[in-house]
Amino acid sequence: MTETLTNRLxxxxxxxxxxxxxxxxxxxxHPGDNIKAPQLSEQQKQHVGGLMRxxxxxxxxxxxxxxxxxxxxxxxxxxxxxxxxxAEEHDHLNWCQLRLDELGESVSQTNVFWYAHSFVIGSxxxxxxxxxxxxxxxxxxxxxxxxxxxxxxxIGGHDPRSAAILKxxxxxxxxxxxxxxxxxGIELPEPIKFVxxxxxxxxxxxxxxx
Ligand SMILES: [Fe+2]
Ligand SMILES: [Fe+2]
Numbered sequence: 146m147t148e149t150l151t152n153r154l155x156x157x158x159x160x161x162x163x164x165x166x167x168x169x170x171x172x173x174x175h176p177g178d179n180i181k182a183p184q185l186s187e188q189q190k191q192h193v194g195g196l197m198r199x200x201x202x203x204x205x206x207x208x209x210x211x212x213x214x215x216x217x218x219x220x221x222x223x224x225x226x227x228x229x230x231x232a233e234e235h236d237h238l239n240w241c242q243l244r245l246d247e248l249g250e251s252v253s254q255t256n257v258f259w260y261a262h263s264f265v266i267g268s269x270x271x272x273x274x275x276x277x278x279x280x281x282x283x284x285x286x287x288x289x290x291x292x293x294x295x296x297x298x299x300i301g302g303h304d305p306r307s308a309a310i311l312k313x314x315x316x317x318x319x320x321x322x323x324x325x326x327x328x329x330g331i332e333l334p335e336p337i338k339f340v341x342x343x344x345x346x347x348x349x350x351x352x353x354x355x
Contacts, residue, residue: 157216161264164208165257167238175240177309182247185304193304194250195353196296200311201241202253202352203289206263207234210285213267214278223275226328230282230321237317240310247306253352262344279330284338286322288345290315 148156185193211231218224245252253259270281293315301308333341 177306204238209263217271282325
């Protein structure tokens with residue numbers, strides 16, 4: 146049975162609401178659960194909170210990107226691949242949110258904007274075909290992997306509990322990029338990578354603060 150476009154868009158809107166209004170699933174474990182929470186100064190707590198807020202927003206963007214791509218994906222295998230990746234990113238979203246709760250910090254107030262922005266990028270990428278769409282996945286995951294390393298270098302020494310979450314996320318993002326490459330993703334032109342990096346910088350600047 147073919148779903149009508151209206152039904153698909155309504156399902157998409159429901160997905161959007163679920164991500165934006167997401168509350169942490171406290172029954173779920175995060176990769177740092179077995180590591181004792183460190184004693185952090187107020188300043189360190191705010192800094193780690195800012196970084197985890199960036200990572201949480203990054204996962205909101207990942208959900209939106211994959212959902213936008215999956216909605217318009219040209220073939221069923223690509224659609225299934227993207228939905229599976231989105232499900233894994235949902236775990237990351239939850240882990241970041243759990244750690245923010247532990248730190249007494251909130252998620253970014255700008256998540257609605259970033260979801261919309263990434264959903265549009267995902268939709269445009271899908272419009273150019275599955276190879277381009279996978280190309281966006283490869284580049285996004287590479288950039289995320291690199292900023293996760295920056296965060297690990299920054300807080301790994303004094304917050305091993307957050308670091309364990311980031312390390313597992315980094316391993317997953319590397320795998321997502323490799324899977325997208327194996328599925329036929331192309332290397333994006335340098336100017337597009339440059340713009341993506343600029344937008345990601347803006348997201349990090351804003352989400353660290355609000
Ligand atoms: Fe992720
Ligand atoms: Fe990923």
